[in-house]
Amino acid sequence: MAMKALSKATIYQVAQLAGVSIATVSRAMRDSDLVTEQTRERVLAAAKQLRFTPSRAGRSLAEGRHAANGIVFPDLVGPYYAEVILGYEATAAGFGSSVLILATGGRTDADAAVRELATRVDGLTVMGQTVSDEVIAELRLPVVLLARDPVPGVDTVRAQNARTARSLVEHLLGHGHRRFTFLGDPAGSPDVRGRYDGVRAGLKRAGVEPADLVPTKGFDLEAGKEAAKALQPGTAVVCANDELALGVLLAAEEAGLRVPQDLAVTGWDDLLAARFAGLTTVRQPMRELGATAARWLNRRITDDMPAAARRRVLATQLVVRRSCGIHSPEVHR
Amino acid sequence: MAMKALSKATIYQVAQLAGVSIATVSRAMRDSDLVTEQTRERVLAAAKQLRFTPSRAGRSLAEGRHAANGIVFPDLVGPYYAEVILGYEATAAGFGSSVLILATGGRTDADAAVRELATRVDGLTVMGQTVSDEVIAELRLPVVLLARDPVPGVDTVRAQNARTARSLVEHLLGHGHRRFTFLGDPAGSPDVRGRYDGVRAGLKRAGVEPADLVPTKGFDLEAGKEAAKALQPGTAVVCANDELALGVLLAAEEAGLRVPQDLAVTGWDDLLAARFAGLTTVRQPMRELGATAARWLNRRITDDMPAAARRRVLATQLVVRRSCGIHSPEVHR
DNA sequence: TTGAAAGCGGTACCAT
DNA sequence: ATGGTACCGCTTTCAA
Helix, strand or coil, rough: CHHHCCCCCCHHHHHHHHHHCCCHHHHHHHCCCCCHHHHHHHHHHHHHHCCCCCCCCHHHHHHCCCEEEEEEEEECCCCHHHHHHHHHHHHHHHHEEEEEEEEEEEECHHHHHHHHCCCCCCCEEEEEECCCCCHHHHHCCCEEEEEECCCCCCCCCCCCHHHHHHHHHHHHHHHCCCEEEEEECCHHHHHHHHHHHHHHHHHHHCCCCCCECCCCCCCHHHHHHHHHHHCCEEEEEECCCCCHHHHHHHHHHHHHCCCCCCCEEEEEEHHHHHHHCCEEEECHHHHHHHHHHHHHHHHHCCCCCCCCEEEEEECEEEECCCCCCCCCCCCCC | CCCCCCCCCHHHHHHHHHHCHHHHHHHHHCCCCCHHHHHHHHHHHHHHHCCCCHHHHHHHHHHHHCCEEEEEEECCCHHHHHHHHHHHHHHHCCCEEEEEEEEEECCCHHHHHHHHHHHHCCCCEEEEECCCCHHHCCCCCEEEECCCCCCCCCCEECCCHHHHHHHHHHHHHHHHCCCCEEECCCHEEEHHHHHHHHHHHHHHHCCCCCCEEEEECCCCCHHHHHHHHCCCCCCEEEEHHHHHHHHHHHHHHCCCCCCCCCCCCCCCCCHHHHHHHEEEEEEEEEHHHHHHHHHHHHHHHHCCCCCCCCCEEEEEEECCCCHHHHCCCCCCC
16 A cells, blocks of 8 residues: 555646636636635645645746845854844744755855855845855845844844943943953954954053954954953953853963952853853843844835945843952842 | 846846857856856846846745745744754755754644645755654655654654663662652653653662652743642652742742752753753754754755654753752752 | 756636 | 646656
């Protein structure tokens, strides 16, 4: 007994079984009117019996659209990207759009992968450090940039970096810190560069000597621990993200340095771990970033008129805990 | 001047420009042989000039495959799923397969969404508590189950739950704990049920009275804090995951309870935060789970012969820190 | 080596 | 209200 039934049913088979044309089947399964209720029932019954599901490829070809869009990101390590993508997926789903993901991290053929992805979707959201502007420019479909420097004519959604970094510096200055180190590679991502710029601006404005820049090779715990070796006691270490900062915390403990007395440390992202490590950091609206990108992309795909490129910078928020300096009675958690 | 150039080029236009048939274009862009080097060059030049990229829909329809597969998961909150998906994507990419994601959390039409997804891919990986076995059974394509109870005839990849949970209990017993509470909803996911079963088995074997079951409505920090209200001092609280445990830790601190003296707490997942909270927990090979699923799915898609269903349980590892009880000199981090 | 043409599985226009 | 049919863009025989 062969399992013939396993092969997918086509619209032709449904039409035959229902005794109608394929056009009628197509209508019955989509348009409300233009088909007798009686006919529709017959068609639906046949479709059910055959377990018919319209072929996505056939549809896409005929409709000239994929009903899907993609998001390109560097990596998925740490909760940051995951949260962004979740916000993205949820919003895209609301528009009836499937989501394809592409992590460029650790890939040598990122450009090719993005081009290939571009053939499967109606639009693309491109995050941070993934592919060059050139690749993006030659993409022939709607694009939204996320956490990335703007490109003329392309929508861009970002989180506040420089300004909040300045606030962070001011807070540290308030603690009496005068020696600063920035940990992380500003060339590693636009976000990090923004944060670094903000730190420099804040120090300059206060007339304090510029921060030492200690580039890291990555943005994870290990990179932080490694980089911490070069740190001088009595320094305020502003880290590009929480994981680096947590690495520094670990290294400091091993080295017997007290935080914040011997070393002040701050992060960025407000991961769950930051709360338990007592790490002063900056919170970003991650889901909202993803949701906004998805919304804008959908608009680009749907709209006919080529509206002017939009840009938005979502606010971020300083979260003060104990790693940045001794605070008065208030308990920060 | 209309931007005609923006419309996508088709194989016909390339053929015309190169002065050959579409068949030749198709060959030139794929097969190595069967085409003169000279012809190929001409075709590639034309393709380049027109910025031609084969239509994915056209291809899929002709080839009868999508070169894509999907993964269905409950949610993306917390690093757990993100890690699994990252491992999955990386491996799938190695097979030249794109990845579509679908989060069923907070969706009322999960079944329909999964069915729709099934039309866009060559195979599907389905995680934990997302859709019913019935839906999976009626799917007419290769499926791999991840962190989910096996279904006859379907490949399943899971992480060790019960056994490590027993080890965890034994460790707690070693600390002298005799009153246990399990925090989390065993009905909420197969993983959690496995952990609960392991705890019960461990206690039963030791002749200790069964653990109190305190179901939570979710698996996040808030749920943990909320549930903590019902906890009695002097109890060992085994939580279904780290976030719940961290919530308990927070609540304990607020209530002035010392951990582990007044309350022993354990989690599951070994999130980054667990390390900083000193939380005893269990580490899972998250990326490896995803990678294995992707590998198996690819095999199902590629292989012709319907091999017997495979099952694998990946090992997990107890990570002892200070929340479970007072340890001797060793410092656990 | 190359071309003509038959699908692949739908959608939608044009008749009837 | 329904059917016939021309696409949608590509792959792959089958001939030449």
